[in-house]
Amino acid sequence: MTRLAAALLAFLTLLFGIALCVGPAQITPLESLYALLFGGDGPATLVMREIRLPRALLAVMVGGSLGLAGAAMQGYLRNPLAEPGLIGVSSSAALGAVLAIQTGLAASVAFALPAMALIGAVIGVLLVIALAGPRGSSLTLILAGIAISALASALISLVLNLSPNPYAASEIVFWMMGSLADRSMSHVWIAVPFMAVGLAVLLSLGRGLDALTLGEDAASALGIRLSRLRLFLVFGTACVVGAGTAVAGTIGFVGLVVPHILRPLVGAQPSRLLWASALGGAIMVLAADILVRVILPERDLKLGVVTALVGAPLFLHLIYKTRRQLG
Amino acid sequence: MALTSRAALFTLASVLNFKLISFAAALALSGAVALAEMPKRVVSMNLCTDQLAMMLAGPGQLISVSHLAADPRSSALADEAAGYVLNHGRAEEIYLMRPDLVISSSFSSRTTLDMLARLDIPVAVLEPAYSLEDVRARLLQMGDLLGRSSVAEDMVAEFDARLAELRMTGNTRPSAAIYHANGYISGKHSLSGQIIDAAGFDNAAVEAGVAMGGFLPLELLAMLDPDALILGRRYRGASRSEEILDHPVVQKLREGRASGAITDRDWVCGTPHVLRAIESLGALRAEIVEP
Amino acid sequence: MSLLSVQNLSVNLRKRPVLRDVSFEVGAGECVGLLGPNGAGKSTLMRACLGLIAAEGISTLAQMPADKRARLAAWLPQNHEIAWPVSVETLVMLGRLPHMSAGQRPTQADKDKVDAALAALDLDGFRERIATQLSGGEQARVLIARALAQDTPLILADEPVAGLDPAHQISTMQSFANLARGGRSVIVSLHDLGLASRHCTRLILLCKGEIVADGTPAEVLTLERMAQVFGIRAYFAQTDDGPIFQPLELI
Secondary structure (H helix, E strand, O other), X not given: OOHHHHHHHHHHHHHHHHHHHOOOOOOOHHHHHHHHHHOOOOHHHHHHHHHHHHHHHHHHXXXXXXXXXXXXXXXXXXXXXXXXXXXXXXXXXXXXXXXXXXXXXXXXXXXXXXXXXXXXXXXXXXXXXXXXXXXXXXXXXXXHHHHHHHHHXXXXXXXXXXXXXXXXXXXXXXXXXXXOOOXXXXXXXXXXXXXXXXXXXXXXXXHHHHHHOOOHHHHHHOOOOHHHHHHHHXXXXXXXHHHHHHHHOOOOOHHHHHHHHHHHHHOOOHHHXXXXXXXXXXXXXXXHHHHHXXXXXXXXXXXXXXXXXXXXXXXXXXXXXXXXHHO | OHHHHHHHHHHHHHHHHHHHHHHHHHHHHHHHHHHOOOOOOEEEOOHHHXXXXXXXXXXXXXXXXXXXXXXXXXXXXHHHHOOOEEXXXXXXXXXXXXXXXXXXXXXXXXXXXXXXXXXOOOEEEEOOOOOHHHHHHHHHHXXXXXXXXXXXXXXXXXXXXXXXXXXXXXXXXXXXXXXXXXXXXXXOOOHHHHHHHHOOOEEHHHHOOOOOEEEOOHHHHHHHOOOEEEEOOOOOOOOOHHHHHHOHXXXXXXXXXXXXXXXXXXXXXXXXXXXXXXXXXXXXXXXXXXX | OEEEEEEXXXXXXXXXXXXXXEEEEEEOOOEEEEEOOOOOOHHHHHHHHHOOOOOEEEEOOOOOOHHHHHHHEEEEOOOOOOOOOOEHHHHHHHHHHHHOOOOOOOOXXXXXXXXXXXXXXXXXXXXXXXXXXXXXXXXXXXXXXXXXXXXXXXXXXXXOOOOOOHHHHHHHHHHHHHHHHOOOEEEEEOOOHHHHHHHOOEEEEEEOOEEEEEEOHHHHOOHHHHHHHHOEEEEEEEEOXXXXXXXXXXX
16 A cells, blocks of 8 residues: 555545534534444434434445546546546436335335446446447547436436425435435445445456556457456446445536546556545545535535536536547 | 517516416405405315315305315315315416416415416415414405305304313423424424424424424434424325435434324314314323323 | 467458458567558458457467467557556556466566566656657557567567657667567568568568468569559669668559
8 A cells, every 4th residue: 555545544534533523413523422432322322323424434435436436437438537427327326226216116125226226327337338439539428428317317307206205306406416414324234235346346457447558459468358347347337336326316526536636646557546536536525525514504415516516627627628539 | 689688578577467466366355255246166276275165165166176185195175175176286277167266375386376367367375374373364364265254253263262172281391393304394483383382392493493494404303302203294105305204313213202293184284174283292292291 | 389370360340351361370589570551451460360359260369368368479559549647667567467466566577577678669768757748659669668568479569660760660670570589479560661671580461351472571572572562663682781672663
C-alpha cells in the first residue's frame, strides 16, 4: 500500500467519524460515540446504532461502489467519460429496483431488491457496450448513455405513476437523485453480499485493464482473454451499481469525478486507479452526505444534487477537453 | 417575443380567473339562501366535500361524488357513495353531467376549476378542515350551499354534544406523535393534531417545533421518544416512502408501549366521523394512563 | 526449431476472401520481412497467425492458450494506441505482464528487461516522460520497446518503422536483426523495400491474399516481381555497403 492509500484511508476514517457525529439530533460527539460503542437505554443509542451507523456505512459502500465501477468502466472503454450514472447503468438498476418494490417482490424476499437492480444494471451495461462498441468513442458512449437513461427514467416514471400507492409517484425524485435518509442496517445487510462479490470481481480486472491501455489487439496478445474480461466487468459493475442503487437511488457523477481527480496520483495506471477510486468514491459520497445534513439538517436534500453540483461542471470541462474527439 | 407576452397574458388571465372562482365561491356560500333556489344537480369532486354533501343533501340533489368516496380505505361513507355516479375530477366529465353547482376543495386542480368557470358552471370551493371548529364550519357551509341549513344546524348540535362527551379534560396528558410516510409529522394545528388533543394527548410535534405539520427526521422522532406513536396509514401497493414506518427505530419506539394507526376514513376529512377517531384513541390513552 | 508453423490459412472478412491458403514456417534466428501492396493482407495474416481473428487452417500460435502464447510471441499492432497518460516506464513494463502472476510486483529481472528494451530503442532519457505527450515517432519507439520487453522468442510487428525518422528506422531494424542473430525471430511488415532488403534475412511477398514469393531478399526482390506486384521499376544491386534497393518509377 502506498502513501496515497494511507492518506485516503486516513481521510475516510476521519469523515466516517464526523458522519457519525452529524445529525439533526442534538447529541455531543462524545455522547454519540459512547452510545454507539457501549449502548444504553436512551434514545441516543437508537439514533447512533439504527440511524447514523447504517447511514455512514452505506455512504462508504455506495460511494466505494460507484468510484470503483467508474474506474473499471473507464478502463475497459478507455474513455474518461464512462460513468455508471451518465451511461445509464444506474438508471437501469433503479428501474430494476423500482420493479422489485412495485411488484411486491422486495416485500416478500429482501434480496429481490438488489437482485432485480443487478439484473437492470446488467441490461444497462450490455446495452451501453453494445451501442458504444468495444472502444467506446465519447460521442457514441454519451449518446448511448442518454438514450438508455431516458428510456429507463421514463419506465421508472411510468411504473411509479401506475402504482396504486399515492406516494409512489413522488419517489421518482429519489430514484433520480438518490438519498441515504432513513436507511437501516437491513439495507446494509442486503447490499453487502452483492458489493463484496462485485468488489472482488472488479479488483481482479486490474491486469487486464492495464493491458487494454495498448488497445484490444495488443491486450489479447498479452494473454488477456477479452471476452472473459468483458463478462467480469459487466457482472462486477452490475453487482456494485445494482446493490448501491437499490438502497440509495441514483447518485451521479461519483464515478466521473473521483477517477478524474485520482488518475494523475496513480500514474494513470488503470489497475491502481481501481482501489484508489473505491476509496475516493467512499470519501466523496460520505462528504456529500455530511454536507446535505449540514446544509439542510431537517430536510432530505438529495445526495445526487450535491454530487451533480460538483460533477456536472467537471463533466462540461471534460467534454470541452475531448470535443475534438467528439466531433 | 409574441409568444412570451401571450403566455404572460394567459397566466394573468388564469390568476384573474382564480380570483373570480373564489369570488364565486364566496357568493355561492353567502348567496345560496338569498337566491332562494336549491341547486338540483350538485357534483362534488373532493373526498371531503363528497362526504359532507352525502350527509346533507336532499333526495336526488347530489348526482356525483369523486371515486375516492367509494374507497372504503379513505371514505367513511363508501357504501353510500356506490349509489352515485363517480367522477375523477376532470372538467370534461363533470361538464357533461350538466351540474348547476360543483363543490370542490382548495386542493382540487386549479386548471380544472378554471375550465369549469369558463364553461359558466358555478363552482364553490371549500377549504379543508384544520381543526374541530372547522368541522362545524364546513357542515354549516355545506348546508348553506345545498340549501339545507337546518339539517346542517342539527348535525352541528349533535356533533357538539358528542364531542363534549368524548373530550378528555384530565391533567395527565401523555405525549403522542402522528408519524407518516416520508417522515411527515402532524402538528398541533392540523385536524389529526386536534383529534389527539381532544383525546387527551399532548402532541410531541410541538416539542420539535412543528406547528401545522412537516418533515421530522427519524433521529428527532427517536429523541422525542413519545409515549404513544400513531402511524400514518399505508396505502395499497408498495412504496419506498412507507418503508420508514417499518424502520427499526419506529419498531423500537412501538415496542412495549401504546401505539395506534390512523384509519384514513375517520381522520382525513373534517366530518363528524372524526368523533370515531377521538373515541378510538380513548382506549389507547387508557393503556398509558391506567396501565 | 520452428517457432511458428502456418498451414493453409484462409481468412474471409465480410464474405470477401482476404487470405487464401497461406502456408509458411518460421524458425529460430530469422528476421522475416512481410511485404506487399496496401490491402495485400499483411496485417490480417499476422493477426490470424496470433489467433486474434477467426481463420480457417492451422497456425500453431493461434492454437495455444492465450497466456502461453503471450510468452512465445509479442504483437505490435499498427495503430499506436496509448489510452492513458502513463509514464514510458509503466507502458514498457506492460510487456512483462505475461511473465507476472496477478497482483505480482515487477522483479529485478522484469526491470532489467525493461531497461534493456528502453536502451535498445534509445529511450533511456524518456523513462519518466508521459507516453501520451510524446511525438508520434517517439510513441512508436516506446511501443516497440514494450514489445521487446515481452522478451518472447518471436515478435510480430505491423509496420513498426512507419513514421520514424531515418536514423530510428535504421536503428529499429537493426535491433530486430540483432534479435535474429541472437536466436530469436521477428516477423515485420513494412513498405520500405530498401530497409527490408538490408535488414531482413528472409522476405515473404504477399499479393491479394496469397504468397507470391518467399525467400532471401535477393530471391524475392526480382525486377519482374516488382513490376508484377507493385507496378514499379526498381534498381537493386549488391554493393560493398550491402544490398541497395531503390524504387525508380511507375510502369
